[in-house]
Amino acid sequence: MPFTEKSLIARIRQRAPSGGGVVTGIGDDAAVLRIPPAHEVLVTTDFSLEGIHFRRKWHPPEVIGHRALTRGLSDIAAMGGQPIAAFLSLALPRDLPQAWVDGFLKGLLNLARTFKVSLAGGDTAESPAGVLIDIVVVGSVPRGQAIVRSGARAHDRVYVTGTLGGSAAVLRGLFAGRRLRARDFPQHFHPMPRIEVGQFLRRRAIASAMIDLSDGLSTDLAHLCEESRVGAEIEREAIPLAHLGKPAKPVDPILALNGGEDYELLFTARPGMRVPRRIAGIPVTPIGRITSDPQILLITRGKPVDLPPKGWQHFEGAGRSRSK
Amino acid sequence: MPFTEKSLIARIRQRAPSGGGVVTGIGDDAAVLRIPPAHEVLVTTDFSLEGIHFRRKWHPPEVIGHRALTRGLSDIAAMGGQPIAAFLSLALPRDLPQAWVDGFLKGLLNLARTFKVSLAGGDTAESPAGVLIDIVVVGSVPRGQAIVRSGARAHDRVYVTGTLGGSAAVLRGLFAGRRLRARDFPQHFHPMPRIEVGQFLRRRAIASAMIDLSDGLSTDLAHLCEESRVGAEIEREAIPLAHLGKPAKPVDPILALNGGEDYELLFTARPGMRVPRRIAGIPVTPIGRITSDPQILLITRGKPVDLPPKGWQHFEGAGRSRSK
Numbered sequence: 001m002p003f004t005e006k007s008l009i010a011r012i013r014q015r016a017p018s019g020g021g022v023v024t025g026i027g028d029d030a031a032v033l034r035i036p037p038a039h040e041v042l043v044t045t046d047f048s049l050e051g052i053h054f055r056r057k058w059h060p061p062e063v064i065g066h067r068a069l070t071r072g073l074s075d076i077a078a079m080g081g082q083p084i085a086a087f088l089s090l091a092l093p094r095d096l097p098q099a100w101v102d103g104f105l106k107g108l109l110n111l112a113r114t115f116k117v118s119l120a121g122g123d124t125a126e127s128p129a130g131v132l133i134d135i136v137v138v139g140s141v142p143r144g145q146a147i148v149r150s151g152a153r154a155h156d157r158v159y160v161t162g163t164l165g166g167s168a169a170v171l172r173g174l175f176a177g178r179r180l181r182a183r184d185f186p187q188h189f190h191p192m193p194r195i196e197v198g199q200f201l202r203r204r205a206i207a208s209a210m211i212d213l214s215d216g217l218s219t220d221l222a223h224l225c226e227e228s229r230v231g232a233e234i235e236r237e238a239i240p241l242a243h244l245g246k247p248a249k250p251v252d253p254i255l256a257l258n259g260g261e262d263y264e265l266l267f268t269a270r271p272g273m274r275v276p277r278r279i280a281g282i283p284v285t286p287i288g289r290i291t292s293d294p295q296i297l298l299i300t301r302g303k304p305v306d307l308p309p310k311g312w313q314h315f316e317g318a319g320r321s322r323s324k
Numbered sequence: 325m326p327f328t329e330k331s332l333i334a335r336i337r338q339r340a341p342s343g344g345g346v347v348t349g350i351g352d353d354a355a356v357l358r359i360p361p362a363h364e365v366l367v368t369t370d371f372s373l374e375g376i377h378f379r380r381k382w383h384p385p386e387v388i389g390h391r392a393l394t395r396g397l398s399d400i401a402a403m404g405g406q407p408i409a410a411f412l413s414l415a416l417p418r419d420l421p422q423a424w425v426d427g428f429l430k431g432l433l434n435l436a437r438t439f440k441v442s443l444a445g446g447d448t449a450e451s452p453a454g455v456l457i458d459i460v461v462v463g464s465v466p467r468g469q470a471i472v473r474s475g476a477r478a479h480d481r482v483y484v485t486g487t488l489g490g491s492a493a494v495l496r497g498l499f500a501g502r503r504l505r506a507r508d509f510p511q512h513f514h515p516m517p518r519i520e521v522g523q524f525l526r527r528r529a530i531a532s533a534m535i536d537l538s539d540g541l542s543t544d545l546a547h548l549c550e551e552s553r554v555g556a557e558i559e560r561e562a563i564p565l566a567h568l569g570k571p572a573k574p575v576d577p578i579l580a581l582n583g584g585e586d587y588e589l590l591f592t593a594r595p596g597m598r599v600p601r602r603i604a605g606i607p608v609t610p611i612g613r614i615t616s617d618p619q620i621l622l623i624t625r626g627k628p629v630d631l632p633p634k635g636w637q638h639f640e641g642a643g644r645s646r647s648k
Contacts, residue, residue, distance in 0.1 A: 023364060023470075024470065024472055027473070027551055028403070028472050028473050028474075028551070029368065029398075029399040029400075029402035029403055029473070029534075029535055029536055030366040030367055030368035030399045030400055030402070030403045030405065030461075030463070030470075031366070031367045031368070032364050032365070032366060032403070032465070032470045032472075033364060033365040033366075033367060034364055034365075034467075035359055035364075035365055037361075040347060040356050040357060040358055040359075041356070041357040041358075041359055041365055041462070042354040042355070042356060042357075043354055043355045043357060043367075043409070043411060043444070043445065043460070043462055044353060044354035044355070044445065045411045045413045045445065045446055045447050045458070045460055046413075046447050047413050047415060047447045047449045047456075047458075049415060049449055049451070049452055049456070050452060051452040052415075052449055052450060052451075052452060053449075074353075075353040075354045076353075076354055078353035078354070079352070079353055079354050079356070081354065085367070087367060087369045087460070089369045089370075089371050089413075089458045091371060091373060091376075091456075120367065121367065121368065121369065122369055123369050123370050123371045123458070125371045125373055125376055125377075126376060127373070127376075128373055128374060128375040128376060128453055128454050129452055129453030129454070130452050130453070132371075132373070132415075132456060134369070134371075134413045134447070134458035136367070136369055136411070136460050137354075138365070138367055138462075139354070141356070143358075146347075146348065146354075146356045148348055148352050148356075149351070149352050149353070150352075210353075211353055212353055227351055227352070
């Protein structure tokens with residue numbers, strides 16, 4: 001049975017988790033949110049477009065819902081913030097089965113519940129082509145404490161959370177025609193935003209600058225360095241590679257450098273700062289240092305080479321999506 | 325010359341008005357906004373999709389930018405709020421000329437400047453089909469004072485601002501193959517959000533419930549009545565019709581009932597409330613009353629008939645877009 005727009009809005013409204021800071025949610029001209037006193041508001045928006053960010057034949061609907069919201073939550077994590085509410089703009093082709101929509105909402109709302117995020121509004125439309133999703137996440141952070149990209153200084157140490165390259169390695173497998181089940185490869189199908197890690201780094205004032213790894217280490221590091229007007233040296237051997245399969249094998253290191261969508265955090269800290277090896281159960285690994293020279297270099301067995309931003313092309317021949 | 329994504333982000337960043345409540349704008353993982361003390365946050369998101377909400381052959385790029393932002397600002401107006409920042413998610417087909425993008429940004433940013441709204445972020449992507457726009461507007465309102473849809477009570481009077489049916493009448497002309505110039509028909513091409521009117525109604529505590537007329541009077545009145553669990557009686561002869569053309573003629577009254585995209589405000593006020601005939605230069609017209617019976621009736625020369633929600637279909641054969 002194809003979906004109808006009225007049933008879609010009714011279903012979203014019925015199932016949407018609400019409460020928290022949401023005074024007025026779905027069903028008015030705008031949502032009304034309450035922000036804690038002495039806090040600032042964080043806002044991020046992220047497209048997930050069929051054919052650009054996902055394919056329906058590769059990604060089950062639950063996965064598409066989960067990944068779409070992860071993109072937004074990960075941006076809030078990268079500011080050290082607390083997510084409050086999500087807004088879903090959703091355009092659907094007319095012939096889409098209701099079961100697809102139900103699966104999509106299930107994946108999105110399960111992740112929202114995990115982080116106590118309300119679904120507080122959005123927009124619906126018929127799509128001219130494919131499933132079109134734009135997710136907005138609104139969060140809060142104590143005034144003046146958001147961790148921005150521009151705070152890195154020469155001699156700061158560079159860290160990443162978790163392991164890198166796992167999502168891109170799975171995507172490479174999908175491109176090669178392999179059937180990979182969502183439950184076996186959470187790195188790609190169910191990435192988790194590092195909300196607790198981001199908040200820990202903010203509360204302890206550990207991170208001097210931070211960005212989430214959505215476009216890939218080489219590109220996101222370049223964004224951070226550009227905003228901070230610095231450069232960096234990264235130790236190739238220090239980069240924590242994802243391990244996939246049974247028996248688990250490390251991914252191609254090039255995917256850890258240029259593969260996107262790991263949704264780990266990349267941050268810097270002053271040289272004397274004590275940084276835990278593990279935060280909220282997630283490993284934290286030092287991988288290099290910030291330099292005053294604006295070049296970004298990759299050090300392999302002591303030899304430096306340029307590290308150009310070659311963030312993952314989500315789909316060959318398709319354009320990039322980059323926040324802001 | 326086709327656009328490139330890097331140049332697009334650079335252009336947006338260079339031209340975007342900033343300041344106001346924006347602490348950190350374009351160029352970080354999320355924007356950081358400051359909300360005035362004792363205020364709540366308003367958030368609204370609205371798609372503008374090629375083929376659904378506009379056609380490139382009918383709508384110049386400046387008009388598409390203006391109309392996309394109007395959709396969001398009008399939602400803030402309908403809450404009695406103050407807009408602070410807009411976020412633009414923009415997916416473009418690869419072959420789109422740079423001049424189109426420049427025109428689009430000009431239309432959007434001119435309107436943003438008019439209302440002192442910062443462009444504080446968004447997302448960009450290559451589009452799988454056509455120009456895809458999602459606009460988010462964030463605003464503020466003093467705590468507890470947002471004018472919601474659910475506040476109408478039996479015996480309240482019903483009012484509309486401005487005149488109705490003008491936008492739909494122009495769209496009907498476009499469908500009929502008429503060449504209509506944007507500067508001659510601002511009702512459709514350059515609708516203005518009623519920000520000042522909404523704020524006046526909130527400050528004076530005049531409106532008991534409010535909604536903006538984006539889908540058409542019959543549909544938006546039904547939304548307001550549904551949320552307030554009431555009905556209404558509307559006097560057909562009282563509805564202020566738009567006048568178009570030279571010499572100016574009133575539009576088909578059916579378009580004032582069911583035509584959308586006028587972006588006027590529909591509000592209710594308690595029976596004893598003094599409501600000015602004109603607010604911020606915009607006429608305000610009483611058109612009926614709220615009833616405890618949940619039916620919505622249209623009274624024509626004293627005779628009541630059902631007024632079903634028949635909001636304007638933006639494009640024949642295409643689906644509706646409805647906020648929340």
